Amino acid sequence: MSKVLVSDPIDQAGIEILSQVAQVDVKTGLSPEELIQVIPEYDALMIRSGTRVTQEVIEAGTQLKIVGRAGVGVDNVDIPAATRRGVVVVNSPEGNTTAAAEHALTMMLSLSRYVPEANLSVKAGKWDRKSFIGAEVYKKTLGVVGLGKIGSHVATVAKALGMKLLAYDPFISADRAEQLGCRLVDLDILFQEADYITLHVPKTPETTNLIGEEAIAKMKPTARIINCSRGGIVDEDVLAKALKEGRIAGAALDVFNEEPLGESKLRELGKEVILTPHLGASTAEAQVNVAIDVAEQIRDVLLGLPARSAVNIPGLNPDVMEQLKPYLQLAETLGTLVGQLAGGRVDLFNVRLQGDLATAQSQPIVIASLKGLLSKALRERVNYVNASLEAKERGIRVIETKDASASDYSGSLYLEARGSLGQHSVTGALLSDGEIRVTNLDGFPINLPPSPYMLFTLHRDMPGIIGRLGSLLGEFNVNIASMQVGRKIVRGDAVMALSLDDPLPEGIIGEIQRIPGITDAYTVAL
Numbered sequence: 001m002s003k004v005l006v007s008d009p010i011d012q013a014g015i016e017i018l019s020q021v022a023q024v025d026v027k028t029g030l031s032p033e034e035l036i037q038v039i040p041e042y043d044a045l046m047i048r049s050g051t052r053v054t055q056e057v058i059e060a061g062t063q064l065k066i067v068g069r070a071g072v073g074v075d076n077v078d079i080p081a082a083t084r085r086g087v088v089v090v091n092s093p094e095g096n097t098t099a100a101a102e103h104a105l106t107m108m109l110s111l112s113r114y115v116p117e118a119n120l121s122v123k124a125g126k127w128d129r130k131s132f133i134g135a136e137v138y139k140k141t142l143g144v145v146g147l148g149k150i151g152s153h154v155a156t157v158a159k160a161l162g163m164k165l166l167a168y169d170p171f172i173s174a175d176r177a178e179q180l181g182c183r184l185v186d187l188d189i190l191f192q193e194a195d196y197i198t199l200h201v202p203k204t205p206e207t208t209n210l211i212g213e214e215a216i217a218k219m220k221p222t223a224r225i226i227n228c229s230r231g232g233i234v235d236e237d238v239l240a241k242a243l244k245e246g247r248i249a250g251a252a253l254d255v256f257n258e259e260p261l262g263e264s265k266l267r268e269l270g271k272e273v274i275l276t277p278h279l280g281a282s283t284a285e286a287q288v289n290v291a292i293d294v295a296e297q298i299r300d301v302l303l304g305l306p307a308r309s310a311v312n313i314p315g316l317n318p319d320v321m322e323q324l325k326p327y328l329q330l331a332e333t334l335g336t337l338v339g340q341l342a343g344g345r346v347d348l349f350n351v352r353l354q355g356d357l358a359t360a361q362s363q364p365i366v367i368a369s370l371k372g373l374l375s376k377a378l379r380e381r382v383n384y385v386n387a388s389l390e391a392k393e394r395g396i397r398v399i400e401t402k403d404a405s406a407s408d409y410s411g412s413l414y415l416e417a418r419g420s421l422g423q424h425s426v427t428g429a430l431l432s433d434g435e436i437r438v439t440n441l442d443g444f445p446i447n448l449p450p451s452p453y454m455l456f457t458l459h460r461d462m463p464g465i466i467g468r469l470g471s472l473l474g475e476f477n478v479n480i481a482s483m484q485v486g487r488k489i490v491r492g493d494a495v496m497a498l499s500l501d502d503p504l505p506e507g508i509i510g511e512i513q514r515i516p517g518i519t520d521a522y523t524v525a526l
């Protein structure tokens with residue numbers, strides 16, 4: 001039975017799903033050393049933002065197949081290290097969107113009306129109304145930095161509050177911004193015009209210290225900043241100084257460079273600052289959503305099924321994956337076949353989607369073909385996550401093309417590989433019942449269902465060869481399941497493709513190659 005380690009607090013709904021397929025151990029609060037010590041036992045790791053999944057953790061996790069982040073941000077996981085090791089990393093891209101957006105809006109309104117400080121004052125026995133004269137957000141300008149899922153929800157609600165909206169997001173179209181009632185502007189204009197600036201971006205080299213000295217210098221003295229995205233996007237020392245000097249009016253932060261927040265000048269400030277301990281996703285609803293979403297994906301991956309929100313399998317949209325599943329199997333089978341025909345050290349790999357298949361998204365099919373191509377060399381180490389990276393690191397040049405006109409079947413896949421045994425090609429298609437057929441080998445038309453053991457020969461089309469090969473296999477006690485001959489012209493070059501019930505014994509290939517008329521022979525094990 002698989003074993004899952006849950007190393008951060010996760011809703012019980014997630015634990016129940018995992019328990020259907022695995023032994024689940026909940027061990028929260030592990031030190032980095034303790035995590036490295038226990039991780040070799042586990043097939044899956046489920047985390048929130050508390051656990052850092054470093055390269056050391058990934059490398060120690062020799063059984064690890066999947067890391068599930070019950071939330072959005074995966075900046076606490078070393079994705080390149082996971083990808084290199086073929087470990088799938090999944091998250092819950094939408095489970096806490098509403099919670100995080102509502103927290104940002106709560107921060108904005110609380111900051112405007114000094115709610116936290118006023119509350120403390122009443123609880124301390126005071127009745128001070130003069131110190132808490134706030135500001136209305138109605139008709140004020142909100143600058144949304146990052147108009148993704150959370151930023152869009154914030155914009156929608158802020159619009160209903162009567163705010164004017166500016167947005168900065170280099171990856172969002174002006175049309176999309178307009179639909180949300182936002183004017184898409186440059187960052188400088190947003191900084192200059194906004195009364196409130198709310199950040200909803202991932203932490204990247206471009207967004208690190210986005211709010212620093214230069215940005216603050218452009219802001220109005222009445223500007224207020226809200227950060228419920230990631231620590232480090234705001235330079236905390238610069239912010240504390242600007243607030244102390246009254247260069248901006250306020251800030252509300254949920255996330256920090258170091259968490260838990262240690263010593264910080266921000267703690268010394270008054271009602272103009274609100275600090276919360278990374279509570280954006282902390283609603284009962286969001287925690288159920290993310291736990292279920294991620295636990296289901298871990299369960300599926302442990303059962304050998306694809307994950308719907310893998311962050312390190314590029315471009316594999318879940319719906320597209322579902323439609324393409326039979327073709328992924330075809331691609332992997334043909335990749336394995338052509339990889340063995342071409343031998344090791346493949347340096348060029350052509351993938352051509354033909355006929356109806358030419359309209360499909362090619363990337364998953366290329367990845368599946370590469371997985372097959374590398375399967376002999378890398379065995380179970382190669383998977384959908386690392387196939388492209390492994391191919392790149394081996395110097396394999398991958399060329400993908402599409403040809404809608406070139407197919408006998410409604411859709412087919414052509415793969416060609418150049419390796420130590422020369423250049424070889426295979427074409428394959430799916431029958432109406434989903435069965436795979438190899439329809440062409442090195443330019444020779446055939447019609448062969450793939451089987452675990454196969455033998456291919458290149459020979460002259462002349463009488464007696466098939467008989468001699470059959471007798472030789474018989475002598476070695478190898479049973480032939482099916483056989484196909486492909487030729488372009490009578491008595492010209494031809495290929496023979498045999499499905500075998502048994503693996504070929506050592507040394508037989510040399511004997512096959514010595515049969516007069518046979519110029520080459522290859523074995524393939526799928």
Ligand SMILES: NC(=O)C1=CN([C@@H]2O[C@H](COP(=O)(O)OP(=O)(O)OC[C@H]3O[C@@H](n4cnc5c(N)ncnc54)[C@H](O)[C@@H]3O)[C@@H](O)[C@H]2O)C=CC1
Pocket residue numbers: 071072073074093096097100145146147148149150151168169170171172200201202203204206207228229230254255278279280281282
């Ligand atoms: N405080 C909390 O508890 C929570 C924090 N988050 C964080 O909130 C952030 C946003 O999450 P989502 O909206 O779900 O992500 P998302 O991926 O839907 O949106 C992010 C947006 O940022 C944009 N973006 C990327 N680089 C940018 C740049 N240099 N400048 C401007 N825009 C840029 C992207 O185009 C995208 O539209 C993430 O950092 C996530 O980790 C998410 C959930 C809870």
Ligand SMILES: O=C(O)CCC(=O)C(=O)O
Pocket residue numbers: 048049070071072073074096278280281282
């Ligand atoms: O797990 C949490 O509470 C943090 C959520 C978060 O920051 C995220 O989903 O990116």
